Amino acid sequence: MHTDILVIGTGISGLTYAIKLAEKSPATKITLICKQQLDEGNTRYAQGGIAVVSNFKKDTFDKHIMDTYIAGDYQGDKEVIDFVIREGNDRLNELIDWGTQFDKKENNRLDLTKEGGHSEKRIVHFKDHSGAEIQRALIQKVKEFQNIQYFENHILVDLITDHHTKTNHQTCYGAYIISTLDEEIIKITAQITVLSTGGLGQLYDFTTNPAGATADGLGAAYRAKAFLEKLPFVQFHPTALFPKVNGETFLITEALRGEGAILKNHLGEAFMEKYHPSKDLAPRDIVARSIIQEIKTQKSKHVYLDATNIKAKVLLNHFPYIVENCQSVGINPLEDLIPVIPAAHYSCGGIKVDENSSTTLKGLYAIGECSHTGLHGANRLASNSLLESIVFSHRAAIKTCVDLENNPLEKDFYLKVPDWKGQSYTSTNPAKQTQDLRKQLCKIMNEDVGIFKTTQGLINAQKQVKQLYFDIVQLYNNNKLSPQICELRNMVSVAYVMVNQSLILTQNNGVFYNHDYATNPIL
Ligand SMILES: Cc1cc2nc3c(=O)[nH]c(=O)nc-3n(C[C@H](O)[C@H](O)[C@H](O)COP(=O)(O)OP(=O)(O)OC[C@H]3O[C@@H](n4cnc5c(N)ncnc54)[C@H](O)[C@@H]3O)c2cc1C
Structure with a gap:
């Protein structure tokens, strides 16, 4: 074609x-x-919305530019940040012209909310x-x-x-x-x-x-x-519902903490004040690391998000999907604490x-x-x-x-572009092997290339991912190509590049955190 x-x-x-x-x-x-x-x-699956400067009475491009730059730990490209934020409002209006509905207030203006790291209410949702x-x-x-x-x-x-x-x-x-x-x-x-x-x-x-x-x-x-x-620079979202629902990890949006929900440990303590002055609305990477620290200290599998202080009307009107998903696993956010854990979220x-x-x-x-x-x-x-x-x-x-x-x-x-050249197959049913290799890859990524990294962990990961890469190339060469093999081949290559790039970094910024370069256990 x-x-x-x-x-x-x-x-x-x-x-x-x-x-x-x-x-x-x-x-x-x-x-x-x-x-x-x-x-x-x-x-x-995006829950929160789009960050756009649209209320020009209160908000300015400069404020959103600064928020973006600070959240990116001063590593973002200033020119890019500048044009993205200035062009955002025109692009948002196009989405609206094409029929996208966003929540509005009684005066018909967009209903804007706030999320962590934003100095103004600007999330259109x-x-x-x-x-x-x-x-x-x-x-x-x-x-x-x-x-x-x-x-x-x-x-x-x-x-x-x-x-x-x-x-x-x-x-x-x-x-x-x-x-x-x-x-x-x-x-x-x-x-x-x-x-x-x-x-x-x-x-x-x-x-x-x-x-x-x-x-x-x-x-x-x-x-x-x-x-x-x-x-x-993989961002882990601090709050995903624990455990998985139907094999999938369900996000509990940050907007819930924006409305007042509080993270608590197994002793019922609100712990974020120990780690950052912005408490539960500290930058995502800091909240995620704080949660892992609490999980380690308490030898637990998760922490809790307490949303019981949010009015039932707000919870039911603004977060119906979250309430429904929690209820499907027997948790009622209006009365119960929600078990949460950080999860890989954004590249x-x-x-x-x-x-x-x-x-x-x-x-x-x-x-x-x-x-x-x-x-x-x-x-x-x-x-x-x-x-x-x-x-x-x-x-x-x-x-x-x-x-x-x-x-x-x-x-x-x-x-003149040639057709796909098939491989010479020796086996046609490698589903189990494909699954096993994928599990091994995920295990290495979780253990050594997750929220907390160490140089030795990365060196171990490099060795193991390299071996997996060869195993997967062999799997690819010897079997009829399947969607699962395609995915695994991509995952192992990208994991390998990620580990190598991680080993080259010599300081911690934003979501990249190598324990060996840290002066503070969290920040
Ligand atoms: C739970 C969740 C909540 C989020 N909340 C927000 C939020 O509130 N605000 C925000 O700004 N961002 C949010 N994000 C991030 C944001 O949703 C994504 O970054 C954004 O939607 C990515 O859009 P995309 O078009 O680049 O890719 P996607 O929407 O991921 O689309 C990828 C497409 O590529 C296709 N594809 C992938 N591989 C192949 C292949 N090999 N061959 C053919 N097709 C392929 C898929 O089928 C799909 O159609 C959230 C993300 C998640 C997961």
Whole structure:
């Protein structure tokens, strides 16, 4: 198949980009693919909302810029922070024009809330399921365009590059894709390929990310020789419900602490005041480390979040999804303490991109959580990632129009791209082995590459992940390719890069914490 534009991933980034481009360039054929259904990805699970300066009476761009820079431990790119925050309000209005509903006050103005690290109320939200509402509206909008087609249940295997075409343009020409239904591998060539494949949370045992967040875009970009940056900066959300619900870790939004919920240990003590003057609304990395410290001291499996001091009306109206999920496991947040534990939540690092989301490979863009733009520095400010996605999708769509006019390759060139070359198989049913290898990888990541790291732990992890990498390459070479093997191959590559990049860092910033460099057990 040939298409003008191939977009891999249909969260907020891929969908916004496709809508923008389809509006600007109706003759351009855009093909979207996604792993599962169109609406499945991290976007759907976002609870809090989008951080945007919209109340210009109280808030200013400068305040949001400063909050972002401080949360990122002064490591963010100042220019990027500046334009993302200034462009945010226009992009938010587009989401609203496309049909997204956000909560409003009686005077019809947006109802803004506050989250940790924000100096003003600026989070635009829809109850406690903002992401699902955004995803719904974007999918509805995408379906209006004749020039957008989409394929669900199709997984990126590898990007097509000069390695496949035996050319030397340092260009991406599309991708090989595996269908999850019949495991057939197809070739889709494209003038422009966009990775919007989301996060990597599944590298860890406890993660707020859904099952599909297996770092696929990053793994494929790495094999295609695009640069990956800042991978050690994985943000752990302090409060996920413990234990898992139906095998998945459920997030308890920070907005609950914004409304007054308090973290308590097994002795019933509110412990955050021991660790930070902002107590329960201290930066996420500090809260997460404080919780782990309490868990270790008390030899417990979790701590508690006490939301019983929040009015029942507020809990039921603003957090219906959280109340429902807690009740499904027998916890009533109106009366009971909620058991919580930190969980891998957001990748601040990713595929290196410029101010238009172009990667270092011609014809390849990366947008959203799989990219590294420089906005978040060493720690993402709450609700800044949906903002980053809409701003960079817009910029990438504008730049794509320029690229399409300047593409020097003839259409015939794409006909010469070879089909996927199958492997010679010795076995066809490695499901158990694939699962075991994945468990081993997660165990190493949890133990040595989690919230608290040490240099010796990282050295151990490097050795073990390297061995796993060879085992997984063998698994890949000797078996019929399956979606599970694709995911594992990506996960191990990204884990390896993350461990190596962690070992190069010589100081602690934001979410990266190596105990050997610390002067304080938490900060
Ligand atoms: C529980 C939770 C709560 C959050 N709350 C907030 C919040 O309140 N505010 C905020 O700003 N951010 C929040 N975030 C972060 C934010 O939701 C994500 O960073 C953002 O949605 C990422 O959007 P995306 O489009 O880049 O990727 P995603 O929405 O994750 O979409 C990824 C897409 O890529 C597809 N895909 C992945 N791999 C492949 C493959 N190999 N082949 C084909 N398709 C593939 C998936 O199917 C999916 O369509 C939250 C995240 C989580 C998990």
